[in-house]
Amino acid sequence: MLHFSRWKTVMVLAVCGLAALLFAPNLLSRDQLEALPSWLPTRQITLGLDLQGGSHLLLQVETEAVVRDRLDALVDTIRSTLRESRIRYRELGVDGQAVAVTIADPAEVEEATKQLRALDPDTALTADDDGRLRLELSDKAVRERESAAVDQSIEIIRRRIDETGVREPTIQRQGASRILVQLPGLDDPQRIKALIGKTAKMTFHLVDDTADPAEAMNGRPPPGSEVLPLIDRRAPAGAEPRLVVRKRVMVSGENLVDAEPSFSQGAPVVSFRFDAAGGKRFGDVTSHNVGKQLAIVLDGQVISAPNIREPILGGSGIISGSFTVAEAQDLALLLRAGALPAPLEVIEERSVGPGLGADSIAAGKLASIVGTVAVVVFMVLCYGLFGLFANLALAVNILLLLACMSVLGATLTLPGIAGIVLTVGMAVDSNVLIFEHIREEARAGRTPISAIDAGFSRAMTTIIDANLTTLIAGCLLYIFGSGPVRGFAVTLSFGILTTMFTAVTVTRLIVVTWLRRTRPQLLPI
Numbered sequence: 001m002l003h004f005s006r007w008k009t010v011m012v013l014a015v016c017g018l019a020a021l022l023f024a025p026n027l028l029s030r031d032q033l034e035a036l037p038s039w040l041p042t043r044q045i046t047l048g049l050d051l052q053g054g055s056h057l058l059l060q061v062e063t064e065a066v067v068r069d070r071l072d073a074l075v076d077t078i079r080s081t082l083r084e085s086r087i088r089y090r091e092l093g094v095d096g097q098a099v100a101v102t103i104a105d106p107a108e109v110e111e112a113t114k115q116l117r118a119l120d121p122d123t124a125l126t127a128d129d130d131g132r133l134r135l136e137l138s139d140k141a142v143r144e145r146e147s148a149a150v151d152q153s154i155e156i157i158r159r160r161i162d163e164t165g166v167r168e169p170t171i172q173r174q175g176a177s178r179i180l181v182q183l184p185g186l187d188d189p190q191r192i193k194a195l196i197g198k199t200a201k202m203t204f205h206l207v208d209d210t211a212d213p214a215e216a217m218n219g220r221p222p223p224g225s226e227v228l229p230l231i232d233r234r235a236p237a238g239a240e241p242r243l244v245v246r247k248r249v250m251v252s253g254e255n256l257v258d259a260e261p262s263f264s265q266g267a268p269v270v271s272f273r274f275d276a277a278g279g280k281r282f283g284d285v286t287s288h289n290v291g292k293q294l295a296i297v298l299d300g301q302v303i304s305a306p307n308i309r310e311p312i313l314g315g316s317g318i319i320s321g322s323f324t325v326a327e328a329q330d331l332a333l334l335l336r337a338g339a340l341p342a343p344l345e346v347i348e349e350r351s352v353g354p355g356l357g358a359d360s361i362a363a364g365k366l367a368s369i370v371g372t373v374a375v376v377v378f379m380v381l382c383y384g385l386f387g388l389f390a391n392l393a394l395a396v397n398i399l400l401l402l403a404c405m406s407v408l409g410a411t412l413t414l415p416g417i418a419g420i421v422l423t424v425g426m427a428v429d430s431n432v433l434i435f436e437h438i439r440e441e442a443r444a445g446r447t448p449i450s451a452i453d454a455g456f457s458r459a460m461t462t463i464i465d466a467n468l469t470t471l472i473a474g475c476l477l478y479i480f481g482s483g484p485v486r487g488f489a490v491t492l493s494f495g496i497l498t499t500m501f502t503a504v505t506v507t508r509l510i511v512v513t514w515l516r517r518t519r520p521q522l523l524p525i
Contacts, residue, residue, distance in 0.1 A: 004512050012505050016396055019403035026406060045405050047184060048413030048487060049170075051361050054184040057193065058348035061153050061177045063146035065342040067097065067137065070145060074099045074135065077119055087112050091132075098123075098136035106131050146177060149341040154179055159337040160195050170411070179344075191330075199299050199343050200334035202253030204285070207293035207305055211244040224248065228295070230302045232322070243302050245295045250285045251278060259335035261328040262318070268328035270319040272335060279315020287311035298331075364417035371421050375428050383435050385524045389514070390431035393507040397427045400498040401491070410494070413487030423495025426467070430503035434459040439525050448523045452515065456508055463503055471496045 025033055026044050033042045049056060071094045078101060082089050088104035089112070103112045109131050116133060117125045122141035126134045154171055157179065161169050170182035186192060208216075208225040216227050221244055230241040255278020262271045274282055286294070286308050295305040296319055304319050323331065375394070379387035401423060405412060438455030446454065474496060477489035 004509060008505075009509060012509050015501075016399070016506070019396075019400045022403035022407050023399055026402065041407065043406050043409060045402060046409060046411045047361075048411045048416070049182045049184050050414045050484075051364075051412065052184050054182065054186045054351075055192065056348070056350040057181040057183075057196070057346055058174070059153075059157075059179045059181060059196065060345045060347045061146075061150050061179065062343045062345060063149050063177050066145050066149040067142055068094070070137070071097070071099055074120060074123070078116060078135070081115050081119065082112065085111065085115055087115070095134065096136075097142065098134045100132060100134045103131040103133065109133070150177055150179065152341045153344065156338050156340050157181065157196055160333060161192065163333045163337060164192065164195070166192070178347075193346060193349070195330060195334065197344055197346065198334055199340045200253075200337070201339040202256070202296065202298045202335060203249045204251040204282070205245040205248065205295045205297055206250060206285075206289060207295050208244045208246050209292065213244070216244045217242065228297060228300060228302050230305070243295060243305060245297065245302065245305075250294070251282050253335065253339060255279075255281070256335055259332040261325070261332045264318055264320060267320065268323045268325045270323070270328050270332045270335070271316065272319065273316040276315070279313075282315060282317070283311060283313040287313070303331075364414060368417065368421055368424075372424055375424055379428060379431070382432075383525055385514075386435050386438075386511070389507060389510045390428060390435070392510060393431065393502045394424065394427050396506050397423070397495075397498050397502040400501065401495050404494045404498065405491070410490050411487065412491070413484060415484040415488035416491040419488045419491030419495060422492060423499060426470070426495065427499045427502060430459075430463045430467075430499060431507055433462060434503070434507065435525060438523065442523050442525065448520050449515065451523060452511060460504065464500065467496045467500050 022041050022043075025042050028036075033044070036042055075092060075094060078099060079092060082101070087108045089101050090104055092101040093099070101112075101116075103109045109127065112133060113125060113127055116135055120135065123135040123137055126136070128134075150173060154173060158169075158171050161171070161181075161183070166183050166186055169184075170180065172180050174180045181196065183192060208222060211222050211225055216222070216225070219227075221227050225244050225246050227242050227244055230243045232241045251274070255274045256272055257275045257278075259270055259272040262269055273279075290308050290310060292308055293305045294308055295302045297303070306320065319331070372394075376391045379390045381387070383390065398420070401420065404410075434455050436455075437458045438451050441451035441454045442448070444451075471493060474489045474493035478486050478493065481489055
C-alpha cells in the first residue's frame with residue numbers, strides 16, 4: 001500500500017504542475033493574456049451573472065404564431081389546389097387548429113376530399129354532410145412545430161448575441177416554450193433586448209400604384225393588397241405615413257446570405273447579397289418592374305420603398321431608410337443572423353449591477369479565506385505535522401478544482417463559491433478519517449509503517465463510498481436543477497473528484513515521501 005512506483009510519482013507531480021499551468025491565466029489581466037503565445041492556456045474561470053453583474057431575461061416564444069403561419073400557408077395551398085382542379089368552394093379560412101372550406105357542389109366533395117387529403121400528412125381530414133371539409137393539424141405535429149420553433153429561436157438568439165460581442169452568454173431552454181438568456185457584464189441591456197425582440201422577417205413587395213389612397217386608408221384596399229405603416233423620419237411630427245403594397249412576396253429575406261452596414265451618398269445604408277436562387281428571383285422582379293416602387297418590409301413595417309431604376313442582376317442591393325449609423329449596424333446584424341420563427345415576449349427581466357457582483361465576490365472571498373484558515377489551524381492543532389500534510393493536499397485540491405473549471409469553461413456563481421467552501425470541508429474530512437485510523441493503529445502498538453499502511457487501507461473504502469454517493473447527488477442536481485442549483489452542483493462535483501484524487505494519491509505520496517526520508521520510530525500524530 002505504501003509502495004509508490006516512480007511512474008506514479010511522476011504522474012501525480014505532472015498532474016499538479018499541469019493544474020498550476022491551467023490555473024495561472026486567472027492571475028493575469030486580459031491585456032497580459034492577449035500578449036501570451038498562442039500555445040499557452042489562456043482560459044479563465046467565467047464569473048456568473050451574480051458575480052460580475054449583467055442582465056437576466058426570460059423569453060416566451062409565441063408558438064401559436066408558428067401554428068398560425070402553417071395554417072395560413074395551408075389555406076394558400078388549398079386555394080391553389082382547388083382552383084387547379086376547377087372545384088368551386090366558399091368560406092375558406094382558419095378555424096382553430098384547422099383549415100375549413102365548404103365545397104359548393106356536393107358532387108365534387110369526393111374529388112376535393114381526395115385532393116386535400118394528399119396535401120399534408122400531418123393533417124387529418126373530416127367531412128360534414130353539408131360539404132364542409134376540415135384539415136386539422138395533429139397534436140403531435142403541433143408539438144413538433146412548437147418545439148422546433150423554440151430550438152430555432154435559441155439558435156437565432158445565440159447568433160445575434162454573438163455578433164454583439166457579449167462574452168459567455170447563457171442561452172438555454174426552460175420548459176416547453178421559454179428561453180432563459182443571461183448576459184454577464186452587459187452594459188447596454190436595452191439594445192440587446194431590442195435586438196432579441198425583433199422577429200426580423202424581411203420580405204420584398206411591389207407597391208400597389210393602382211390603389212385609391214383614400215379608399216385604402218379607410219380600410220378598403222384592393223384585393224391582394226394591404227396597407228402597411230411606413231417608417232419615414234422626415235415625416236412631420238404626429239403623422240403616420242402608410243403605404244399600399246401587394247401581399248404577394250416577390251423575394252423573401254430567407255434568401256439573404258450577407259448584410260453589412262455601409263454608406264451611399266454620405267448616408268448610412270445596409271448593403272445585402274442574395275444566394276443564387278434569391279439573386280435570380282430578385283433580378284427577374286427588378287427586370288419586369290422597372291419604374292415601379294419595391295417595398296422592403298421588415299416585421300410588417302415598410303422601411304424603404306425605392307423606385308426600380310434599372311434591372312438589378314448581381315444579386316445584391318442596398319436598403320436606404322434615413323438610418324443612423326447604429327440603426328444600420330443593428331439592421332445588418334439582424335439580417336445576417338436570420339429571422340425568428342415566432343415573436344418573443346420578455347416575461348421576466350432582472351438586472352444585476354456590478355456593485356452587487358463586487359459585494360458578492362468580496363463576501364465569497366472572505367467566507368473562503370476564513371473557512372480555509374480555520375481548517376488549516378484546526379488540522380495543525382489536532383494532527384501536528386500530519387495536519388500540515390493535509391493542508392498541503394488541500395491547497396493542491398483547490399488548485400485542481402479551479403484548474404478544471406478554467407479549462408472546461410465552467411461558470412463560477414455565488415452558490416458555486418459555497419460549493420468550493422463545502423469541498424474544503426469534505427477534503428479535510430477524508431484526511432481526518434485517514435489520520436484517525438493511523439492514530440488508532442499506532443496506539444495499538446503497530447510500527448509507523450504498519451500503522452500508516454493500515455490507516456490508508458481502512459479509510460480508503462469509506463472515502464470512496466462517501467464521495468461516490470455525494471457525486472451522484474451532485475450529478476442529479478446538475479441534470480434536474482437550473483441556475484444557482486447548477487452552479488452549486490458544478491463546483492461540488494468537480495470538488496469531489498479532486499478530493500478523491502488528493503486523498504487517495506497526493507496525501508499518500510506526501511506521507512510516504514516523509515516516511516522514507518525520516519524513518520521515524522514514533523508517529524507525530
